[in-house]
Amino acid sequence: xxxxxxxxxxxxxxxxxxxxxxxxxxxxxxxxxxxxxxxxxxxxxxxxxxxxxxxxxxxxxxxxxxxxxxxxxxxxxxxxxxxxxxxxxxxxxxxxxxxxxxxxxxxxxxxxxxxxxxxxxxxxxxxxxxxxxxxxxxxxxxxxxxxxxxxxxxxxxxxxxxxxxxxxxxxxxxxxxxxxxxxxxxxxxxxxxxxxxxxxxxxxxxxxxxxxxxxxxxxxxxxxxxxxxxxxxxxxxxxxxxxxxxxxxxxxxxxxxxxxxxxxxxxxxxxxxxxxxxxxxxxxxx
Amino acid sequence: xxxxxxxxxxxxxxxxxxxxxxxxxxxxxxxxxxxxxxxxxxxxxxxxxxxxxxxxxxxxxxxxxxxxxxxxxxxxxxxxxxxxxxxxxxxxxxxxxxxxxxxxxxxxxx
Numbered sequence: 026x027x028x029x030x031x032x033x034x035x036x037x038x039x040x041x042x043x044x045x046x047x048x049x050x051x052x053x054x055x056x057x058x059x060x061x062x063x064x065x066x067x068x069x070x071x072x073x074x075x076x077x078x079x080x081x082x083x084x085x086x087x088x089x090x091x092x093x094x095x096x097x098x099x100x101x102x103x104x105x106x107x108x109x110x111x112x113x114x115x116x117x118x119x120x121x122x123x124x125x126x127x128x129x130x131x132x133x134x135x136x137x138x139x140x141x142x143x144x145x146x147x148x149x150x151x152x153x154x155x156x157x158x159x160x161x162x163x164x165x166x167x168x169x170x171x172x173x174x175x176x177x178x179x180x181x182x183x184x185x186x187x188x189x190x191x192x193x194x195x196x197x198x199x200x201x202x203x204x205x206x207x208x209x210x211x212x213x214x215x216x217x218x219x220x221x222x223x224x225x226x227x228x229x230x231x232x233x234x235x236x237x238x239x240x241x242x243x244x245x246x247x248x249x250x251x252x253x254x255x256x257x258x259x260x261x262x263x264x265x266x267x268x269x270x271x272x273x274x275x276x277x278x279x280x281x282x283x284x285x286x287x288x289x290x291x292x293x294x295x296x297x298x299x300x301x302x303x304x305x306x307x308x309x310x311x
Numbered sequence: 312x313x314x315x316x317x318x319x320x321x322x323x324x325x326x327x328x329x330x331x332x333x334x335x336x337x338x339x340x341x342x343x344x345x346x347x348x349x350x351x352x353x354x355x356x357x358x359x360x361x362x363x364x365x366x367x368x369x370x371x372x373x374x375x376x377x378x379x380x381x382x383x384x385x386x387x388x389x390x391x392x393x394x395x396x397x398x399x400x401x402x403x404x405x406x407x408x409x410x411x412x413x414x415x416x417x418x419x420x421x
Contacts (some may be wrong), residue, residue, distance in 0.1 A: 054370060055366055055367065055370055057365075058369060058370065059362050059363050062341050062362035062365060062366055063359060063362055065340075065342065065388060066341055066342050066345065066358065066359075066362070066386070068386075069340065069341075069342035070342065090349075090357070090358050091357070091358045091359040092357025092358065092360065093355060094359065096357065097357055097359040097360045097362075097363065098363060108366045154320075159366035169372050169375075172372065290312045308382055
């Protein structure tokens, strides 16, 4: 970073503060992007100078070329698609409806944890289809994240279909591997969904709500991993102990396993997924 | 509507088209892109105008960022078109061609 004379530093700070003030009521992600772009621009312009130190006149020239932040930011807001999208995105009703739909989708997903219907994870597939439908219609402020949720859900549906086929064929060795992959993808999808909820609350200037969701998503991941590892540990322990059933008695194990995993899965799903979504929805002031 | 207001609205709309076309040729730094656009006389009046638009294109997934080492210090962000951006560029170019042809036909009639 090239040094500036104190007056040039002051000019730069004032300019960035004006920009920050102008961006205060905008979408946080977009505001951060613009802020970073302008910072990088100033740095590039400063580096282009042949002088060892940037004078106040040089800095004033760089900032003058950039233009008044109030003008170019408001100009952008006045432009067709951008302005309309921002107004639409600040409508709490839209987010309330999305959170409602997410809750229903996740409820079906949690309800159907480890409950195969005709060897197909019916509820989980319904949950994934609903997630795809929700995020196809919801225009996120971070399209990359929204797209990745859709892509991951499609991959998950394919994996669950393969899982069901391998279950029917009795290829349990493959399923041990698939089970872990499915678990990791589910965690990733829900992690990103929490990210979308947090971003939505930030757009609505609901800082405390966004922070709550951020905290909830970390808890969700931690407790889900602990539970998953616990299931594996208990499963392996029981399978090899031979106290409850024989070493190779897969059928008994398959019947016994849901009795432990279901209540714990439901409890974790309720406490760390459904309840945070419900609370996040309640925090939206209509 | 005042002439200046009409012109600035037209320019804003066209700026997206220009950015997408410039990035189709080669990935660029924000600064580099600004310099290209401001070198066209009368098109971009202030350099800052480009950043809100560039940021929006990024959030819409039309442009993506790659990072490159800089001789001056911190890594620099290079903007390049995503696949979606490439499709959008084609669509907008097509629309622009149709609109400009229609407008040319009307203005020639006069």
